[in-house]
Amino acid sequence: MNSLIPLLVAAPLAGAALLLLGGRRLDRSGPWLGTLAAALSFAFGLALFLDMLGRSGEERALHQRLFSWIPVNGFQADVSFQLDQLSIVFVLLITGVGTLIHLYSVGYMAHDERRRRFFGYLNLFLAAMLLLVLADNYLLLYVGWEGVGLASYLLIGFWQHKPSAATAAKKAFIVNRVGDMGLSIAIMLMFTEFGSFAFGPILGSEGTAGGAQQAGEGKLTAIGLLLLLAACGKSAQVPLQSWLGDAMEGPTPVSALIHAATMVTAGVYLITRSGAIFNLAPDAQTAVVAVGAVTLLFGAIVGCAKDDIKKALAGSTMSQIGYMVLAAGLGPIGYAFAIMHLVTHGFFKAGLFLGAGSVMHGMDDEVNMRHYGALRKYMPVTFVTFGLGYLAIIGFPGLSGFFSKDKIIEAAFARGGTEGWILGLCALTGAAVTAFYMTRVMLLTFFGEKRWQPDPETGEEPHPHESPSTMTVPMIVLAIGSVFAGGLFTLNSSFLKWLEPVTGHAEGNSPLQPLTVTLLTTVCMLAGVGLAYLMYGRSPVPVTPPVGSPLTRAARRDLLQDDFNHAVLVRPGSGLTASLVYLDSKGLDGFVNGLAATIGGISGRLRRIQTGFARSYALSMFGGALLLAATTLLMRSV
């Protein structure tokens, strides 16, 4: 079976190559080719999964070394894969959701003339993401890591003729690069510490201790913090969160696949994968939970204020990933829950985005929720699937989100002490806010009066309609996942046990009973829903947003993150650049030119000695003779 692992990556990679190099001949068949490649990869993943199920816990991890990538003395980087219980979860999520979204895109992008390229990029993304989760060392992971960044860049900026899309794409890439810096320094640190950056030797596997156990805590903390920086970039965690909202400039399937279900969760994968390091670096773990807690609130608050449906969902994504990061920061007790939430979130958030896409599709690409309303009548399938996703995300009892989020909140309390209480309360508050903003989205979009606005150019009002089946089928599948996945995973703790060989297991010591936590969560959720209903459900929603409180206004501006970045980084940066340009031309170059000018000047002055008068020449000779004689004499006397 090992040989199937490279094929997981190869299938979409070949698809991407084919689509991007194939030329116009493939314009028509391209979307289906791309979907096929994704489906093929999913099939391989499924086969590997079934194979893995057939083996006992210790023998489930597979390794496949392809070739030596960068062989340099003392530095061994291989193209080598590792498929274990954690990876396979991701593989299935990526290829599964990926295939669905490919399928959805066939309908969604049907009228885009550059759709062949779109599918090429999507396939490229799948390949990179699979490489990320299948790599058996950090450097190869880094390749996938940046590869998904590239795919994200290409897809966010897919509509390049829109300056906003191009800017957003660039911003995403560059912010991610800051995180990547963390990852690359972390790898360097690992190399100097361990002489390796492969998972096995550093992290240890299945009971065997890795290098991490021998290293000092300081180094491990440093590595942990650097990995956290990387995770922050990729997973849009504070302080590198600013790109995610803008990333919604990309086509909606992209938002669903990359900026909700898969790529943005790579940070969680990284932290979970590096659990062995974090477990030994409590300070780093504290940082992780802090980032998670802050982000989950940050994203939630932003999500409350946005009128753009995708941006609201983006805030929500940020917030949900905050939950995951928080869980991952809690250590062995939280890893499995983080991943579980990641998977369920993959289902419902992808479903929600696809639903949003479907709405936009029906509403002539309108994204402002204040111009929606009453869509439940026009788009029933979308309404139902979106609604199920909604219930799942707010943690409605029995649906996926209920199980996964509940566990995280419980684990947060279980951290113990003041810290535990703070984290727990944050998570609880988050749950309430989640319920609030999601209800708001739901109400603004599907309920109330219709507030459709005519197109400013053509003057036509949109005619909402249900989307074609290529789009609705994926939504339905994802909705099913949103409903049942959580319960399935929790049943008999199957998910926990599955991951245990990778993540380890720990029992927490929660100050609250699990049931208490569940009750509290539900109450919070209901409170959020209720508040939202009070604000948006009972009275008609104004088409133009009210001014709002300072907090609302700040939240609309993403809590001033861009203003902050602009003031702290961009403006001084461009000032620095401009002054350096000046310095280069006037300073360094000026020095060089000045030197030339000085020589020219001296030459011009010195020339005047050459007066043209024979007698002055004679004088200089006479003087020279005197000087010569005098120095010769002087030399002797000295």
Added chain:
Amino acid sequence: MSYLLTATCAVPAAGAVLTAALPAGSSQGRRRTTKGIALAVSAATLALTAAVAAGFEPGGARYQLTESHSWIRSFGINFSLGVDGISAVLALLTAVLVPIVMLASWHDADPIRNPDGTFENVRRTQGFFALVLAVEAMVLVSFLATDIFVFYVFFEAMLIPMYFLIGGFGDRAGGPDSGAQRSYAAVKFLLYNLLGGLVMLAAVIGLYVIAQNQGQATFDLPTLTGAIADGKLVIDPTAEKVLFLGFFFAFAVKAPLWPLHTWLPNAMGEATAGTAVLITAVVDKVGTFAMLRFCLGLFPGASRTFGPYILVLSLIGIVYGALLAIGQKDIKRLVAYASISHFGFIIMGIFAFTSQGQTGATLYMVNHGISTAAWMLVAGFLISRRGSRLISDFGGVQKVAPVLAGTFLIGGLATLSLPGMAPFVSEFLVLVGTFSKYPVIGIAATFGIVLAALYALLLYQRTMTGPVKAGIEGMADLKVRELLVVAPLVALTLFLGVYPKPLTDLVNPAVDATLSQVHQTDPAPAHPVAATTGGEHK
């Protein structure tokens, strides 16, 4: 004694003479003959270079295929050639890039048609292609020479054809004063490099005199480095430092290292794109190559002494070049500043004194050559279509010329060292190699990767995306010839990003030898573990 290396250098040299002597004329047929012959010569050179690389045994002697012909006996100068792994890959880079540059510059040197239909300067074509071949020959000798004097002579002499290439052939996209700008750039290039070379000349002479006084009146590099290593040749530490600085100054100008870089943006900005590629991808590499081969081997003590300072300069270069690139308004100058940043990485890798750093630096030379060639040549196609180098004159190109835009993006991504592309491998090696000895400098240099993303993507965004600007409508996409230029570069970028082993196998032994010359070893990891999991399924 094999004559393969001599042949490798002689073929382009003879080709240059032949091309220059071809009959001139304004007819297209004559021009095509000239270009065809020049291209054939460069292809033959590529074949010879490939034979050299294939004939090189990585496990064998340090210098292979060596040959030595007496040249100037009075000074113990032999025309000695020899190839080691580092020079093999760089010779290969040169031989690969020259035909590509020729193909890219196919029409850049056509005679200028006057308004009245007559042609001015009908020898332009012959001149351009002969000069390119001359540069190739001289660069190859510089890479292959194992005699310091021979190296010096060709290191200096190549300035002249380069100078005429820069000054004589502009890209027709400059303003009304482009002629003046161009000759300014050419003169600046020449004087800067000549000054560096003359300082080196003093050092070369100094070294010779010291060696002569100790009975080693030779310029033979292996002999001298051997004698230095064995203690048969003892250079007083102060003298060693001075000589090192003399050599290093020349190479730092050529490379170019901050703050000696200011000639490069002018030269690359005013020259044709093909010439700019020759400058940055080929000729400048002689500088970094020479640091590795001459500075370290001949002056190990001084290299160690100055290493940290040079690291700081290279770090400044990395950040400075990148920041300046961000601030540029001119596409070609932007690429030039990006190159300055990259040269910072190369020099950093060399003076970090680790095998990762130096292997990385060597690979970096190759990869930077390939990727910058791709980026710059596509930029050249773009510029020649619009007749302007100003970034602000472009916008929305991807809409009208998607393939051009796509290849330009690939070039940019390679420049920002995207993993999976060749430059990543080398950049990471340099960073890791530096970090393992100088963590602070390594971390600071890592900022360069963020800045690289900024300049590369900003350029792409400003030129290619957004609404189609006036003057861009109807811009033609890449033609077949242009695709032929870009395709091998892109293919190499990707291939060497995924499978650089053929190069590392060549380079590793040479780097080992270089490191042992400076008495440096890699720092051992604090808690070593097995390097790889390496396991198949149990």
Added chain:
Amino acid sequence: MSHWLAAAGGNSPSIPAPHIEYGQLSPMLLVFGAALVGILVEAFLPRRLRYGTQVTISLLGLAGSFAAVVVLAAQGHATTKSGLLAMGAVAIDGPALFLQGVILLSAVVAVLTYAERRLEPQLNGHGVDAFAAQGASVPGGEQERQATKAGLTTTEVFPLTLFAVGGMLLFPAANDLLTMFVALEVLSLPLYLLCALARRRRLLSQEAAVKYFLLGAFASAFFLFGTALLYGYAGSVRLSDIADVVSGVAPMTPALAVTTQNDALLLIGLAMISVGLLFKVGAVPFHSWTPDVYQGAPTPVTGFMAAATKTAAFGAFLRLFYVAFPGLKWDWRPVMWGVAILTMVVGAILAVTQQDVKRLLAYSSIAHAGFILTGVIATNRQGLGAVLFYLLAYSFVTLGAFAVVTLVRDSKGEATHLSSWAGLGRRSPLVAAVFALFLLSFAGIPLTSGFTGKFAVFQAAAAGGATPLVIVGVLSSAIAAFFYIRVIVLMFFSDPKTGGPAVAVPSPLTATAIGLGVLVTLVLGLAPQYFLDLASKASFFAR
């Protein structure tokens, strides 16, 4: 009177007939002989036959002389059989023969450019050369007009040149100060006249001549006074005798005991003799005549003067310092250091702002004098060989460069202002390329003769412990490169001026001269071994 008798010694005053080795002096004798024949030709041959006859005689004389040099060298007179001739007045040794060879070859090339008659517009169906129709006529006067109309030419330039060449051959071979002085005058006096004989711009030409003459005479006076002082110190003008006295190996006489007490005689004498020689080589601060004379003289003469005079003068310089004053090394070296540094730097810097090609080349020759001086200062055998080689390389580049200058003309004759050279590379790529090659050789770019020479000289200087000089040399080379490159920029990268000068097509004479220059420049750059060997073998002075 009593002294006279005492010196004659004994009471049978018989003057011994001096022994003269005619065979070994034949190079000089042949040239002087040819010159005399030339004079007779001027006196007796009808005007129309003179040109052809003179050119033939000159070339034959020079070629014969060169052959004699080669034969002498082949017989080993440069190495094993080197020695003194003519009662010790003349030395025949490596440096002498080598430099005589260089001077003769330069002279051949120069005569070729003298004989060029295709560049000037024809008069009366006759081609005319670069020299005044009648040197004595007043510029712009009636007499000149008539002379021009009559198609007169000054064929006297050939014998004059031969006399100068004879002096030049003697100058580096002179083994006593008197012979040296005489040789100096013999080479100088015809040159003063030649400078005055330009066909165009005669005012400048005459001015050049008068300046050259007055300053040259002034310098000669210094030389002579220096000779007198040295004679006073050592009691002899023979170089080896002076050296013996300086080093104290000479038998002490009562008179010597008095004069050698006073080192001022020696040192001031040395300084004054140096003035005379430094004037001839054009070293700062005795250089000021160079630009004016180079500019004003007819260009073929300038080329000849720049190449051959410098060679001869450096030959004499070397002999003086290596044979007569090796014992005074520690006295003259510091002073010469200063002169060399000044010469290199001032020459290079002043050239930067020049606007006239000939003046530019003049300043360049000053800078080169500085570079050669660094080789002289090395005071080792390598230095000697290096200087010999440098002179060979420099001569041909200079001749070639000035020959090219004669080609670029407008209606007023040679267009020497730099601005008129703009765009030459587009109009006549070949001529521009050749000139560029010469300039690059001047600049010392590798693979040209200039580089090999510079390398040899600097290497010798470094080996001789003059490393700072090498560094100054290297830096002034960089400055020098600036103005050579400026000319190249002008030729190749500037747009041609409308109505600017055109390149005249020369006869095979000038073409040969230029071709020889190119050939030597390339051969000495690419494969200099043979000539380095030659110079190295030749680098030994007979005493």
Added chain:
Amino acid sequence: MNPVNYLYLAALLFTIGASGVLIRRNAIVLFMCVELMLNASNLALVTFSRMHGNLDGQIIAFFTMVVAAAEVVVGLAIIVSIFRTRHSASVDDSNLMKL
């Protein structure tokens, strides 16, 4: 009489000659000053000849006279021709070429 006094005289004459070259404008006078310098040298030579008791110095003096005569021929030819052109023998008038 102490021969050194002749030397002082010679040096004085030489200096006078050199100063004359520097001071006088007329080319002929200037040239005469050069001759004076040559003759100062002759005086010195003859003096030294006497001091050393050999004839070399005297012989050199003869040579010098011949050379000086030759110089006069050439010099006067040049000066006369320039005088005919410019109607002036002032060397300061000849400065077309400078800088």
